[in-house]
Amino acid sequence: MIKTDVIAQISKKTGLEKRDVKEMLEVFFEVVKDSLLEGDSVYFRGFGSFTLKKRAQKIGRNITKNTAIVVPEHYIPYFKPAKEFTQKIKAKK
Secondary structure, three states: OOHHHHHHHHHHHHOOOHHHHHHHHHHHHHHHHHHHHOOOOEEEOOOEEEEEEEEOOEEEEEOOOOEEEEEOOEEEEEEEEOHHHHHHHHHHO
């Protein structure tokens, strides 16, 4: 499922125009991104949470030049599903 499919589903279920749903979805993504950029986590009870994970500094390899490079410590966005959500998925399979 891609973003346009999600927009169509929400529009169908709510009766809102696709244009309005797309705008709300874009604003939602922007709010989540801004919160993560500020270092805050975003929690949705029953669905999951968007947090940042810290990756430690490590040595990587540039295989084309056969040299070692240092990859500095950094943060990556991470989604962790809620326990109820995970249980529903497991029960379905």
